[in-house]
Amino acid sequence: MARINLLDTRTTSFGDLIGNGKIYRVPPFQRDYSWNEENWEDLWQDILVLHTNPDSSHYMGALVLQSSSTSDKEFTIIDGQQRLATLSIVAIAVINKIQKLVEREEQKEANQERQEILKRTYLSDRDPRSLRYSSKLLLNENNNDFYQSNLINLRKPLNIRSLSNSNQLLWQAFQYFSNHLEELQGIVQSGEKLAEFLTDIVAQRLLFIQINVEDELNAYTVFETLNAxxxxxxxxxxxxxxxxxxxxxxxxxxxxxxxxxxxxxxxxxxxxxxxxxxxxxxxxxxxxxxxxxxxxxxxxxxxxxxxxxxxxxxxxxxxxxxLSNSNDEFWRDASENRPYIRELELFRVKQAYPTLFAAYERFSPENFTRLLKLVCVLSFRYTVVSSLNPNELETLYNKVAIAIINGEITNPKQVFDNLRSIYVSDEKFLQDFSLLSISTKGQKKKLVRYILFKLETDVSHIEVNEDSFSIEHILPESPSSEWRQSFNDAQIEEMVYRIGNLTPLEPHLNREVGNELYTIKRTVYQQSVYTLTKNVLAEEWNPNTLATRQRHMAQRAVHIWRSDFPV
Known part of the structure; x- marks a missing residue:
């Protein structure tokens, strides 16, 4: 692989960049200006820190520039346009304050000269024909006209509301920094101090790491390696x-x-x-x-x-x-897919997306649904229960996707044949499910609710409402001292979130049993409509009875989450 040739990497300042006779262009189709008051406030606070600490400097991050093939004086801004545009607006706001002093005839000749020098340094010289100032910084196609015509030439727009959102932001940025400059009473009344504020603080002590690249490919590589x-x-x-x-x-x-x-x-x-x-x-x-x-x-x-x-x-x-939203309108006419899409959401599995992309294009709607179900079963066994390496999934799904696009795989059965290596065997799945432990806190709670819902539906042959029950911890999350006669501290920590310790229960019954002893809980469980809960009949609740219940659940899980195709 060829070495990436970065033409230059060095520390530079806004003043060094903009005051060196070079031109910086934002690509015509780059994003519009998007900084808002939160961004301006952060920058202004950084500038104020520099103002009160004369020996300090502030790092503004990396600036990625692409060299021009026709001129050593022109650069394309690949990354950093928002920061450079905003600093340029700060310069315009300072120059405008000096213009106000000129209009008030305060040191008129000296301030006129300061204004001209600052404009030539940070904005540009006047065009000899139009006598208008044009910028050393050229923005994108949506922002440049407003930036040049209004901001550089200090012309207030006639109708601010008629501007595009990004141009309104440019104008609001100018107003923001103008207003905050007014708060610096010791500076805003003096052209000399305003010039010093711009040249010594904004232009010299806000620093960048400047990275020059030869072409777009090198610029892209820089993006992917910078941690920013x-x-x-x-x-x-x-x-x-x-x-x-x-x-x-x-x-x-x-x-x-x-x-x-x-x-x-x-x-x-x-x-x-x-x-x-x-x-x-x-x-x-x-x-x-x-x-x-x-x-x-x-x-x-x-x-x-x-x-x-x-x-x-x-x-x-x-x-x-x-594929990541079961309620999306996309599934309006294919509601049979919604349960499987929700499972993919719960399992947080995206490695199968290329295969699903290809199958949606090439398979019939019925076969796409069958494939969704297969992917969910594979994912539950491989990822959720057995916690195996996800890297292998991506490689296999990638190859299957290409085979579908090329017409080499035409149905879900063939997909399964090619993914057979990631179908966890019944023996391993039974073993892993028998020890499965999932916290009922945070996002994992939805996954636990789903597992109990599937188990309950299978044992009762009635599809219950998944959102109607509370998750009951038979061994409580905060057990009393009496519970510790059956479980030691290590067992409590290990077993409180084991699937075998969890069961669906009506919310009012869940509140009633609270942290009560098992003998009381067992009686209340018989009042539940949930078969999984009514079947909790052990004489006592201890590590052995919990493990026995979970093995029975695992045996049920083996046939719930099973491929439709022969193994």
Whole structure:
């Protein structure tokens, strides 16, 4: 594998960047400006700390720039546009304060000269034709016009409400920093001190790690290796920018933008890399997260291929979201799938997504439902009960997905044949279930409720309401001293959350028995409608009777969570 060539990595300041005669461009299709008051407040507090501590500096994180192939004076901002745009707005706010002093004729000539120097240093020189200032920082296609026409030239918009949300945020950022500068009474009344505030604090003591990369692939690799907040969003933007660069005409570009928005609105930006990896697993084996961009760039070379990719992503996007939400409208006309989708939610199993993507496209609706059931059984045995290594699951499901897409696997039985190695044997499943212990606190409580529901339904032959019962701990979570005659401290810790110690019980009966002794509880259990609970008939409750009950439950579980296909 070729070594990644980072052209430059060094510490730099906002002043060093923006004051060196170079131009920094946000890619045209990069995300719009999105910082809000919470972000501005964090930055302002950092600046105030620098103001009160003259020898201090503040690290602003990594700034990733892509060098231009045509000029050593121009860079594309791959990551850091929000921070650079906001610091530029701080500079504009300071310059505007000096302009106010000029208008009030306070040291007019000196402040005019300061203003001109600061504008040339941090914004740009005037265009000799229009006499307007243009920025050394160029924002994306949705924000740049407003940034140049209004902010750089200190022109208040005529109708703020008519602006796009991101342009409103840009203007609100300017107002925020303008208002907070007013609070610095010792500074805001002096052009000299305002200039010092900008040049010595904002420009020199807010520091970045500057990383220059040669191309988009290197930039993507940087994103995947930096341990910083927001990396997924930036890498997704990078992929989007690459795809959009392949479209030649404005009509194709606009359609691609509309399609991208639909995909991202469905999938959600932060989940997009995960979604893309599952999709690419229909095409290649062992797609690693850090290779997503490289895989796309190798397979998508022109606008037609980019449209084909967007079409496929849009087709799979709704399914991706629906696989983790049994209440999704996607299942409105396939309600038979909802119980299995809920099980996938409970088991937190996503390795099967590529197989489910492929099967939804190639299998009949009936066979897709059968496959969902099979995946749930495999997952419950392998992941929930036996807690085996999930890495093998991903590899196998990946291979099965490709085989389905290629027409080599055409039905759930063939899927099972290819996944037979991860079907936990009855003997091992019985053994592991006999010792299964799951906390009834937090999210795991839903899983325990599901297991008791399935066991109760099987023993009573009546489908009970899963949400109607309380989870009763026969050995209480907080046992009295009398209970300790049957269980020592180590046994209590080990056995209180064993499945054999848990049973469904009506809420009012659960409150009635509380932490009572077993002899009292056993009598109350006979009043329950739940067969699983009425069958708790042992003379006493101790480690042996608990283990015996759980073995019986395990025997029942073996045939509840069983493949429909011969083993």
């Amino acid at each position: 907040r927001g990396i997924d969003l930036s890498s997704t933007d990078l992929l989007k920018n690459y795809l959009f660069s392949l479209f030649q005409g404005p009509d194709d570009l606009q359609e691609a933008q509309r399609q991208w928005r639909r995909i991202v609105n469905t999938v959600q930006m932060e989940k997009f890399p995960e979604f893309l990896r599952y999709y690419l697993s229909l095409i290649q084996t062992r797609v690693r997260r850090e290779r997503l961009f490289k895989v796309v760039r190798e397979s998508v070379k022109d606008g037609q291929q980019a449209f084909e990719l967007l079409d496929r992503l849009e087709n799979y996007g709704s399914l991706f979201i629906a």
